[in-house]
Amino acid sequence: MQASPADSATLPPQQSQSDEQARAGDSPTGHSGIPWWMWALAGALFFAYMTLSLRLHQRMLSNAFDLGIFEQVIRSYADGHLPVSEVKGPDYPVLGDHFHPALALVAPFYRLWPSPQVLLVVQAALIAASVLPLALWARRALGSGAAAVIGICYGLSWGLANAAGFDFHEVAFAVPLLACSLVALGNDRPRAAALWALPLLLVKEDLGLTVAVIGFLIALRGDRKLGIATAVAGLGGTALAMLVILPAFNPQGSYAYTHWLTTGSEGGESGLPDLLYKVTIGLITPEPKVTTLLFLLAPTLFLALRSPLLLVALPTLVWRFASGLWTHWGTSYHYSIVLMPIVFAAFIDALVRRRTSGVSLRRYLVGSAAITALILPQYPLWQLVKPENWRTDPRVAVAHKLMDRIPDGATVQASNQLVPQLTDRTSVSLYGWGDSRPNPEWIMVDTEVPQHRIWPLSVGEERISLDRALTEGYRTAAEEDGFVLLTRSG
Structure with a gap:
């Protein structure tokens, strides 16, 4: 140079x-x-x-x-x-x-x-x-x-x-x-x-x-x-x-x-x-x-x-x-x-x-x-x-329907690609990330993310983590098309 x-x-x-x-x-x-x-x-x-x-x-x-x-x-x-x-x-x-x-x-x-x-x-x-x-x-x-x-x-x-x-x-x-x-x-x-x-x-x-x-x-x-x-x-x-x-x-x-x-x-x-x-x-x-x-x-x-x-x-x-x-x-x-x-x-x-x-x-x-x-x-x-860029996966609408149940200002942990959909109105952190805010009011996870996109948890780690959340006071608020929405009981 x-x-x-x-x-x-x-x-x-x-x-x-x-x-x-x-x-x-x-x-x-x-x-x-x-x-x-x-x-x-x-x-x-x-x-x-x-x-x-x-x-x-x-x-x-x-x-x-x-x-x-x-x-x-x-x-x-x-x-x-x-x-x-x-x-x-x-x-x-x-x-x-x-x-x-x-x-x-x-x-x-x-x-x-x-x-x-x-x-x-x-x-x-x-x-x-x-x-x-x-x-x-x-x-x-x-x-x-x-x-x-x-x-x-x-x-x-x-x-x-x-x-x-x-x-x-x-x-x-x-x-x-x-x-x-x-x-x-x-x-x-x-x-x-x-x-x-x-x-x-x-x-x-x-x-x-x-x-x-x-x-x-x-x-x-x-x-x-x-x-x-x-x-x-x-x-x-x-x-x-x-x-x-x-x-x-x-x-x-x-x-x-x-x-x-x-x-x-x-x-x-x-x-x-x-x-x-x-x-x-x-x-x-x-x-x-x-x-x-x-x-x-x-x-x-x-x-x-x-x-x-x-x-x-x-x-x-x-x-x-x-x-x-x-x-x-x-x-x-x-x-x-x-x-x-x-x-x-x-x-x-x-x-x-x-x-x-x-x-x-x-x-x-x-x-x-x-x-x-x-x-x-x-x-x-x-x-x-590319034609696929202009096709919208029906799961996107399902995700937004479930996210609409989360109130504004709530504390949330969410999957990687759900986080930017929530940052404008909630206090959201990344699900499975070690530095995420603990004990959020809501958890939303996409369990059908393609293998090459799933992060930071593997499929197995994510399943174990969700099961643990259910034993620690969370309940399933909704589950549809691979999206799981949890909230704290009571």
């Missing part, structure tokens, strides 16, 4: 390729001159992301981790107090888990529409908005045709699709901020790049490291004072969050940052040997880590490697690949959403630096489109064209 020797010294500002494009008024951060087709593209992507995520939620395929947690967080903000999540534990202070005060921005919308669906709509809007600065830069530097292809390939990229297809996450706020910051940086507007980057400190604690790399690139381009200040702010923000704020709120207190303490490695060691393994050979093994890198770079035909902007991806890649959790390594879930604007900004920057035009530019664009189309069916946006 290193720049060529010619690039690494001064990183010269990018120029428009024609006076006509310059007169078009395409501000790289979208202040003016946005053509109608870009609005249409962003609107179509917003509709696709929103439809996908809402449809999954309607089919009861959203999860306690993470839609249920984030709705409880935003519901707390909307009620005017610091965020807690019952899914994480009784009155669990989530600012001891992750530092993401940017979520408070969703609270006004939640007060108008108190539903988990508002989180999904906001996320879709944030992701779709990020296409505008990237497409504007591509249009100004490479022409409208290139901008359209790059905008579509970015909007359909697998990292964005996975995020839209898996609940809601705070890092959606980072996507437009990163896009605007990197476009400004690529167009030699260091102050704008810094101003767009600094709010990342309020999105998630590790993004301060990303801000620091942006500061390094600003300094490398010549504005050393601003670059150093930005880098110091990024490092300081991450240190403050991890060493002060998170421990202060974390119920266990002694942990500086619980997510960095996850253990496990291919080497089977612990302590210093484990750490050394993780930051060396462990960064590229096992195989899912290399697969993730290939999938990230393939849509750019690996041309993104020629841009220094790709360095901004390093902090996210390092913490993910050094993690002991296998879920961080691969292409699943939402973890790659912040990487997509970085990779495509680097792609545009590399095309501009190479002064790619004519047949060469068309080859890159055709190649990018072909790889995007090849990858697309493997990821969630493809569900929009």
Whole structure:
């Protein structure tokens, strides 16, 4: 991910390729001159992301981790107090888990529409908005045709699709901020790049490291004072969050940052040997880590490697690949959403630096489109064209009929995919999760969850747990089509 020797010294500002494009008024951060087709593209992507995520939620395929947690967080903000999540534990202070005060921005919308669906709509809007600065830069530097292809390939990229297809996450706020910051940086507007980057400190604690790399690139381009200040702010923000704020709120207190303490490695060691393994050979093994890198770079035909902007991806890649959790390594879930604007900004920057035009530019664009189309069916946006996505299992109506019997404000334990259906009006935690609030007023369990989706209990463990509940004072209020609703006797 290193720049060529010619690039690494001064990183010269990018120029428009024609006076006509310059007169078009395409501000790289979208202040003016946005053509109608870009609005249409962003609107179509917003509709696709929103439809996908809402449809999954309607089919009861959203999860306690993470839609249920984030709705409880935003519901707390909307009620005017610091965020807690019952899914994480009784009155669990989530600012001891992750530092993401940017979520408070969703609270006004939640007060108008108190539903988990508002989180999904906001996320879709944030992701779709990020296409505008990237497409504007591509249009100004490479022409409208290139901008359209790059905008579509970015909007359909697998990292964005996975995020839209898996609940809601705070890092959606980072996507437009990163896009605007990197476009400004690529167009030699260091102050704008810094101003767009600094709010990342309020999105998630590790993004301060990303801000620091942006500061390094600003300094490398010549504005050393601003670059150093930005880098110091990024490092300081991450240190403050991890060493002060998170421990202060974390119920266990002694942990500086619980997510960095996850253990496990291919080497089977612990302590210093484990750490050394993780930051060396462990960064590229096992195989899912290399697969993730290939999938990230393939849509750019690996041309993104020629841009220094790709360095901004390093902090996210390092913490993910050094993690002991296998879920961080691969292409699943939402973890790659912040990487997509970085990779495509680097792609545009590399095309501009190479002064790619004519047949060469068309080859890159055709190649990018072909790889995007090849990858697309493997990821969630493809569900929009599958008939089963538009069929609703009759059991969904049964589940809602039984859930309607649970009064507002009740304490509940529920199966994983029932939790987000109840977070807007009850105090709900996850059934079978060790940190769930004990002795809830109601328990609702789906005993017919497919084997690959059942969690955290196995089928046998769940049956034993329900039988135990019946011996401990609960009675069966309803049982229908695999759903069991228990309430306390009397």
